[in-house]
Amino acid sequence: MKKILIVEDDTSISEELKNLLDNAGYNGVILKDFENSYAEIKRENPDLILLDINIPKLNGEMLLQKIRKESNVPIIMVTSKNTETDEVLSLSYGANDYITKPYNPTILLLRINNLFKRIENKNDILTYNDLTVDPKKGIIKNDKEELILTKNEMIIFTFLLANRGNIVTRDDLMTDLWNNDSYINDNALNVNISRLRTKLTDFGYEDAIETRKGQGYILK
Template identity: 65%
Template sequence: MKKIMIIEDDPTIQKELSKLLENSGYQSMILENFKEAKKEILKNAPDLILLDINIPYMNGEALLQNLRKESNIPVIMVTSRNTEIDEVLSMSYGADDYITKPYHPTILLLRIEAVLKRANASVDVITYKELKINLKKGVIEKNQKEIYLTKNEMIIFSYLLNNQNRIVTRDELMTDLWNNEEYINDNALTVNISRLRAKLKEVGYEDAIETRKKMGYILL
């Protein structure tokens, strides 16, 4: 389980953010001692840090600069400062991404996932049961049988795969699609999911994607 550290001084955001992360399958921890921020980070060695700019004692940018001298832990700046200058500065200090408040929680999760993937040298081929999924080629493969997925189908399938055994809402799938510049509507999402099901049926996984009424889908 990936460990994410929240560096943020507002207690409500701390609480809700950590709840969001835990619900999405991450382990979250909240930095309490801002005075010894760098020490705490290095001691706990998180996989990723969500860092606010306006924090006590030292601002987030300075902390980031300081941290980069010793560590390459991925850092996403999460802040209400929203000028281009702030963003360019943070990125030049070594941030991996920059998100402004208020953010859409699903988008935050997608960005976290993307940064973690980049940090762990992305994998091109993943497996699901006896199925090999080649993300780059857009192909699923079983016993030498190859089936091509469209870009949309692949986005949906890999999102379900990354969140296996958890109910995924239609909104999450939609957000991921729109995040990949596929601006489709509700009907198109339904069509894409039934096409994906048909393709999975061809390789013998007819009931892999289950519909949970009024909640979403789950990949079993």
């Protein structure tokens, strides 16, 4: 399980953030000792750091510079300082991403996920039972057959696949679609899901995507 360190002095936010990360399958850890923030970060040795700029003692930007002297751990700046200068500075100090409060929690999770993907440099090929899914080429295939998925169908399928066995809300799917510049409406989402179902049926997975009424979808 990936460990994500939360460097944030607002306790309400840090606790809810931990909650969010834990629910999403990460191990959220809250930094407590701001006096010795750097030492604690080293001790925790996290896989990713969510770093606020306005924190007590050493501010986020300075802490970021200090960490970067020794480590390449992925860092996302999460801050309410919504200026271009702060963003440019943070990125030049070596932050991997910059997101401003208040943020859409789903978007934050997507950004974290993307960052891990980018860093691990996975070849992006996913599998679902005997199916191979190649999001870059937009195809899904088994030994005998190969089908093309549209951009939207692929976004939906990879999201469901990443959360396989868990309920995915329509809102989460919509957020991921919109985050990829597909500004579709509810009807279009229905159409895309039914097309995806038809394509999966072609491979013999008839009821792979189950509808949970009032909750969302689940990929079995």
